[in-house]
Amino acid sequence: QPSPIPSNVLDPTASPFIHNHERKHEITQDLDFVGKNHWSYSYMDTCDLREFPLHDDPDMFCTRYVMDYMWVNVEVLATDPILLVFHKFYSEKNAHAFREYINQKEMDLQKVVDQDDPSGAAGHTSRRANGTWMEHYENEITSTLFDFAQRRLPSLNLHGAEQWHALSYQQGGHYAPHHDFLYYTNETQWDWWMNEMGNRLATFLAVLETADEGGGTIFPQLPYVVHPEVGDVMLWLNMDVTDHSIAKSLHGACPILKGQKTAATLWIRIRDSRLSFLTDLTEPQYNLKQLIDPRGVPAIPSQKPKAKQPQE
Numbered sequence: 030q031p032s033p034i035p036s037n038v039l040d041p042t043a044s045p046f047i048h049n050h051e052r053k054h055e056i057t058q059d060l061d062f063v064g065k066n067h068w069s070y071s072y073m074d075t076c077d078l079r080e081f082p083l084h085d086d087p088d089m090f091c092t093r094y095v096m097d098y099m100w101v102n103v104e105v106l107a108t109d110p111i112l113l114v115f116h117k118f119y120s121e122k123n124a125h126a127f128r129e130y131i132n133q134k135e136m137d138l139q140k141v142v143d144q145d146d147p148s149g150a151a152g153h154t155s156r157r158a159n160g161t162w163m164e165h166y167e168n169e170i171t172s173t174l175f176d177f178a179q180r181r182l183p184s185l186n187l188h189g190a191e192q193w194h195a196l197s198y199q200q201g202g203h204y205a206p207h208h209d210f211l212y213y214t215n216e217t218q219w220d221w222w223m224n225e226m227g228n229r230l231a232t233f234l235a236v237l238e239t240a241d242e243g244g245g246t247i248f249p250q251l252p253y254v255v256h257p258e259v260g261d262v263m264l265w266l267n268m269d270v271t272d273h274s275i276a277k278s279l280h281g282a283c284p285i286l287k288g289q290k291t292a293a294t295l296w297i298r299i300r301d302s303r304l305s306f307l308t309d310l311t312e313p314q315y316n317l318k319q320l321i322d323p324r325g326v327p328a329i330p331s332q333k334p335k336a337k338q339p340q341e
């Protein structure tokens with residue numbers, strides 16, 4: 030007796046989206062790259078999406094306002110978890126300057142410690158990108174862009190964020206879906222950052238160069254893939270009001286099919302984040318309004334070290 034269930038339903042690798050959404054690019058699944066084993070077919074299909082599956086999602090909207098005599102353009106892609114794109118957050122000129130600065134730095138092939146295999150014997154293939162850390166106030170451009178971000182986001186404590194983390198992806202480069210929230214089996218494993226600054230509340234991702242094809246930022250559980258433009262900033266929350274990881278904040282960088290991609294991340298810690306005070310903690314979510322439009326929240330001053338005065 031033939032099964033009444035269409036054959037694709039029985040195929041565990043079949044994507045639920047294939048049938049509802051035209052696939053413009055069929056290449057991702059055929060692509061071969063180091064670390065491909067970290068990408069399921071369903072992840073790859075999400076990478077191939079050219080439109081969001083939920084056009085009429087009432088949670089999605091755009092808003093625009095003036096702050097410091099400049100437009101702030103915010104696109105709310107999701108409210109659970111909070112996922113925002115600040116369009117043209119940085120000028121193209123500044124984004125280029127930051128990228129140039131990053132490109133002339135020496136970068137290491139980034140290693141991701143596999144939670145199941147901390148020795149790394151299996152190889153670190155869940156991220157294929159070159160990366161480097163930079164102090165917030167390392168030079169003029171990192172400082173300018175850091176202070177600008179803190180002015181725009183006074184409900185987050187950027188001074189408590191880890192250093193700038195630059196990532197440069199070449200063709201075949203990727204970062205398999207992961208959580209930025211850090212897991213520890215118990216408190217004895219906590220490092221300085223966990224003890225002093227708490228976990229990674231939010232991720233700030235500045236897009237400095239976009240791939241010609243592929244390389245979107247994927248949120249497989251929403252499921253979306255975001256293709257920001259140079260100068261755009263993505264911001265999402267990794268943690269809920271009870272200090273737990275938001276499972277749906279799972280994200281990654283889709284494989285680069287053509288061209289290259291450069292991004293700079295700030296992993297923003299919870300400590301001293303005003304968002305906690307500005308949220309009614311009986312609500313399940315942090316206060317979206319204070320993130321997208323924080324006009325009225327007092328500015329957090331720059332901590333840029335003063336240039337040394339020339340000796341007399």
Ligand SMILES: O=C(O)CCC(=O)C(=O)O
Nearest residue numbers: 209245246281282292294
């Ligand atoms: O490059 C991307 O799109 C994602 C980067 C990322 O997930 C991270 O830096 O934590």
Ligand SMILES: [Fe+2]
Nearest residue numbers: 207208209280
């Ligand atoms: Fe991440």
